[in-house]
Amino acid sequence: MVRVLKFGGTSVSNSENIERVRSIVKTIEQQSKSLVVVVSALSGVTNALASAVKSTLEGEEDYKNPVREIEHRHFELIRNLFPIHNQSAIIGSVKQEINKIEVLLEGISLLSEATPKTMDKVLGYGEIMSSYIISEYFKNKGMDAILENSKAYIITNSDFGNARVDFDQTNRKLKKLFDKKSHKITVMPGFIACNSLGETTTLGRGGSDYTAAISARVVGASELQIWTDVSGIFTANPKLVRQAKPISKISYEEAMELSYFGAKVIYPPTLQPVMDGNIPVLIKNTFEPNAEGTLITSKGADTLNFVTGITHIESISLLTLEGSGMVGIIGTSKRFFGVLSNKNINVKLITQASSEHSICIAIDKKDAQKAKEIIDIEFAEEIRSSIIMPSQIRANQTIVAVVGEGMRNHQGLSGQIFSTLGRNNVNVVAIAQGSSERNISAVISEVDIEKAVNSLHESFFEEDIKQLNLFITGVGNVGKRLLEQIERQSTYVKDYFRINLRVIALSNTKKMYFSKNAIDLSNWHKTLEEKGEPADCNLFFEKVNKYNKRNSVFIDNTASPDIASIYNMYLKESISVVTCNKIACSSDYENYKELKRLSVSRHASLLFETNVGAALPIIDTLKNLMASGDKITEIHAVLSGSLNFVFNNFNEKNPFFEVVRQAQKEGFTEPDPRIDLSGIDVARKMLILMRESGYKMNIEDIQNIPFLPKKSLETDSIETFFKTLEAESKYFEKMYADARATNCRLKYVASFKDGKAKVGIQKVSQEHPFYNLEGKDNIVLFFTKRYSEQPLIVKGAGAGADVTASGIFADIMRVGNLN
Known part of the structure; x- marks a missing residue:
């Protein structure tokens, strides 16, 4: 049983991590006939080499500083990994590679030019040095390991920076290598290869995965293991979605879609060689080796969830070409995509109107301006004739993709995706869906990506939470x-x-x-x-x-x-x-x-149940009546818990002004009690009920009959207001005495009948439903076409911070249940 293991840059970034790698390799070695171990450069080294080239081209005097930092980092690594007596030889070998880098930089400095071929040569040294150090460390620890240079076996064309593999030559050379292998562990650098002339090429960023996949295919590996710094492929980017979780098993096709659309755990070309050989791929976490990881095979997981993952590509621009000159013209698409292909501009998404009036593509942000220029040149004649408009760029976009094998032939998924985005005010600029139906992609503004991905993840993965x-x-x-x-x-x-x-x-x-x-x-x-x-x-x-x-x-x-x-x-x-x-x-x-x-x-809720009756379901009841086709004919109500509290507690022993102050202190009134006692608060409540009943009314349409003395109504401060209430005590005492003399109670009543509404103090007799209304309770009597003789009554506590807060809480819950 042969296994191929690939370890990424983070996995080999320092001595502690390399010891983890050795421990993992040692464990798997005991379960395998032989191993191929492909390693990346130490994390950050490839970027540091690119930075050194950039500094050189910009003429900076300290352009070799990044190389010195790389040298220091590798020497420090060797000192931490090896006994002193073994260090000098290994440091000497690494120093030779550092010297080669410096020579290349000096040449770049003299010529003021770095060709793609030179860049590949410089960038490849990271893997050369890391693979050498790791193979020597394995040997030092008594493991049967040998280092082989990938450049001698992986042959490519001369597309420097992202070379294409010549599989005939590569398979032949690798097969010959592994057929004669006598060592149990073969260590190889990833990322690097060479062309037929022996010149260094690279397989693109993430190319170490590709190196491992090619090797796995040739040796007929029982499994390819990609060891990285996360526990598999996640249902979404865990940096954006805290609830994202690893996917235990997916198909090659699903993994390819997810990796292409931004899941950086695996390099997209990696999957083709292993698909051809039907070789399982296991994504594992170097730092949590016991975590399950993600297994990629020809068949995904058997699950009721139709969506496997949600991913995205950032830094996208949309380019659109449109005009009547495109309709029915054969060859337009060929010209459009041909000129992009000639300039090596990769198209990530295509959408075209069925009228053929426009073509819209998504491309990397860095390619947008160049793409516009060459498209406008290609269609210059049509643009001059005004039958095609100059191409338009829409920058700062992101592609979000929903992927899953189970999406095929499953109805309603598109609706769920776009309704979820719509509810959260995420504007979809363009849409694409492949005929395989494994992927539905949408282009959205980059500012919405976190909200969009979280919304979709919540919709498909979070157990309806x-x-x-x-x-x-x-x-x-x-x-x-x-x-x-x-x-x-x-x-x-x-x-x-x-x-x-x-x-x-x-x-x-x-x-x-x-x-x-x-x-x-x-x-x-x-x-x-x-x-x-x-x-x-x-x-x-x-x-x-x-x-x-x-x-x-x-x-x-x-x-x-x-x-x-x-x-x-x-x-x-x-x-x-x-x-x-x-x-x-x-x-x-x-x-x-x-x-x-x-x-x-x-698609946003506007909920205001507590506008009338605090937590009482008054507005909700009214809405249900209206929704069922009923019609409101009359309303009679005590709508102010604060005023009801005041008039229930006001008597010959409790002066009016003291009861009002008590109501304010206990939170039964607004902070400014004048709002309650002026009647404006009740009038507003009545107006809201009228409007929710379908009547077109404004506040001035409600007759407000004041009961306060004019001096109290005209005060300019709360304290002055209380002083006038105290000064007018005789007025309030008479009001109370007059009601009691007729066996009535004072209630502040809102009423609506025959299209007219009013609010004001009423003397309520013992037979009236309002007579026994106690404390701060509210009551509403709805007379409707259905409730014409006996009203529908809603009654209960209608004031107080606790009950109002509970009403708001209930409205929040309604938002959760409605959206």
Whole structure:
């Protein structure tokens, strides 16, 4: 049984890691007839060599500094790996390679030119030095190892930088090498090869994987193992998606799609040789050798999940050519792609309108300007004739791809993909789907990639757990209780409702604080106070938008008109809004309708159950009545828990002003109790109910019958307001006495009938449903076509920070269940 093992740059980056590699090789050696070990350069060395060439070309005096650093790093590695008496010979051999690099750099300096052939020669020294040191280390540890130079066996053409392998010659040479092998372990440098003239070529970045795959094919390996710094191919890039997990088993085709579209664990060309030989590929983690890893075979995993992984390619530009001069013209596509091919510009994605009016391609950002220039030259005649427009570049794009063998012939996946992106305000610029149906790709703006990949991963892999990212402004009485409820209930909500609540930002009137991840709610007061920046509602929106989180929810626990005025900005960005602030929904009717329209068109919830009755399901009940086709004919309601508390506790023993102050202290009124006692708060609530009932009304359409003395209504401060209430005690005592004299109670009532609405104090008799309404309770009587004789009644606590917070919490849960 022959196995081929490849170790990447991170796996051999230092002495500690190389010892890990030796231990892994030793373990596998005991289970195998022989091993081929392919190694990369030490991590960062290839980039350092390229940097040395760049410094040389730019005429920098210290252009050899990167080489000196490379030399120091390799010498230090040798000193850490080998006994002193073995070091000098190995250091001497490595020094010879360093000298060759310096000679090449001197030549580049003299000529002020670095040809692709020279670049390949320089870049290949990293693998030459690492493979030599590792093979010597194996021998020093008593392992039966020998070093073979890949350049002697892997033959390519002369496309320096990304050479193509001549498999006939390569197979012949490698077969001859391995047929006569007497050593159990053969160490080979990856990445490098040579052409028929003996000149060094390279196989492209990631070419060490390719070297290993070619060797595995020739020796008929039982398995190719790619050892890297991650535990296999993941369902998405774990740097972007924290919930990403390794894929245990996938097919060659799935792995090829994922690697091509950005999964950097394996180099795409690697898979063709092993596919031809039906050789399994195992991706393993050098730093967690006991982790399962990913097995790549001809047949993927048997799973109910139709999607295997989500990946993406960054730094993409879209180039579009369009015009009537393309319609029905044979050879247009040939010219378009031919000129790109001649200039070695790789096309990553193609989409063409069925009308043949346009062709759109995705290419590397670095190739965009060159591609535009050559396309415009190729079609210069048609552009001059205005039958084709000059090509257009759309920069800063990313391709996101959903890949899976099970996607073939499975209905509804495209809809799930694009509805998920749409709900999160991710604009899809272009779409492509291969006939194999293993891949659906979309081009999106690069600023949306984290949100897009996380949204898709959540949709396909996270066991129906939805993550809601909460941005909360207002952390006073209601906001504080809401945070307590979120902290207390988050585990329960995740376990039983499959919703993961994460508070990302907090704001009060003075400071605001944003976190890339969830804020620790056990210590949020201190975090906001010590780390917060000055609060600004417009800047808060800009930061929410910039964070660009999936399933974002903006929560307004204030009574601020400034904050209410920018709900439309959140909704336009598909950010849901949950609010107890009544100002927006009781503002001008056209603004109210625009908010509702934006909510629908942008797939963002606008929920305001707590605008009327705190946590009572008043608005929800009303919506259900309307949705079922019923019609509201009358409403009679006590809608102010604060006013009900005041009038229930006001009597000859408890002066009016003291009861109002108590209500304010206990959080039953707005911070400014004038809002409650003026009737404007109840009028707003009634207006919201009218609008939700389908009536086009504004606040001035509701008759507000004041009960406060004129002096109290005209005060310019809260303290002055209380002084006038105390001064007018006789007025309130008479109001109470008049009601009691007729066996009535005072209730602040909102009513709607015959198209007219009003709010004001009423004397309620003992027979009335409102008479026994206690404490801070609210009650609403809905008369409808169906409930024409006996009303539908909603009754319960309608004020208080705890119940209001619970209503907001319920709306947040609705967002999670709706989206």
